[in-house]
Amino acid sequence: MKIAHISDIHYSKSWMFLRDMLEDCIAMVNQENPDIVIITGDVTDYGLRAEFEGVRDELKKIQSPYLIVPGNHDSRHEGYKKFEEFFGKRFFVKEIDGYKFIGLDSSEPDIDEGRIGRAQLEWLQHHISPQSVVFLHHHLVPIPYTGRERNVLVDAGETLKMLDLHKVPLVLSGHKHVPWVWKVNNTVVSTAGTVSCERTGSNQSFDIIELEEKRVVVEKVSIKSKNRQKYEVII
Numbered sequence: 001m002k003i004a005h006i007s008d009i010h011y012s013k014s015w016m017f018l019r020d021m022l023e024d025c026i027a028m029v030n031q032e033n034p035d036i037v038i039i040t041g042d043v044t045d046y047g048l049r050a051e052f053e054g055v056r057d058e059l060k061k062i063q064s065p066y067l068i069v070p071g072n073h074d075s076r077h078e079g080y081k082k083f084e085e086f087f088g089k090r091f092f093v094k095e096i097d098g099y100k101f102i103g104l105d106s107s108e109p110d111i112d113e114g115r116i117g118r119a120q121l122e123w124l125q126h127h128i129s130p131q132s133v134v135f136l137h138h139h140l141v142p143i144p145y146t147g148r149e150r151n152v153l154v155d156a157g158e159t160l161k162m163l164d165l166h167k168v169p170l171v172l173s174g175h176k177h178v179p180w181v182w183k184v185n186n187t188v189v190s191t192a193g194t195v196s197c198e199r200t201g202s203n204q205s206f207d208i209i210e211l212e213e214k215r216v217v218v219e220k221v222s223i224k225s226k227n228r229q230k231y232e233v234i235i
């Protein structure tokens, strides 16, 4: 299973949205020809209609199928309603080649902190299995270089426990624009950087992931330099 994971496009009219980076990223993803593209939220900056329209038109250029969940920026200004209008459900399950891709909505209207909530956790419990890939916007575990840690899900403990209990091999998230990989028990937790946001000044990037039965290979790909940093994790 080959997955492209992109996050935090932050499409807007601001100079902080780097259109060239998004276009280059989509061209590079198309060259990789993944089975699926996972987009972990913050596709817009303010949750505005013009931003949703703009980013949807850009995402149409992706040649592989893609799945998308909202981030905190997408839920601003009632953006969570527009998100559903443009992209469909905010949380869902999609079966692809024997894997259940489970998208979670960790955003709350006009609040930056993430939460899964009891109702969604209960829903998750009915769908989760060892053949699942779970993806959401906010972090489940802290990652370095993000300043004072206040961006982990408020119910990260309950969510992690459920993922661990059901031996989920791979969890994908975004949010703080810092690419990182952790292994928590037998789960690989990979965080993508930002594709096209100037904010945080980090090197814009996306991930290419090979998911196998006993092994996960995550490559962090720099859009500008095309450098690839490879992490191989045995699960």
Ligand SMILES: [Fe+2]
Pocket (backbone or CB within 6 Å): 008, 010, 042, 071, 073, 175, 176, 177
């Ligand atoms: Fe973001």
Ligand SMILES: [Fe+2]
Pocket (backbone or CB within 6 Å): 042, 071, 072, 073, 137, 174, 175, 176
């Ligand atoms: Fe975010």
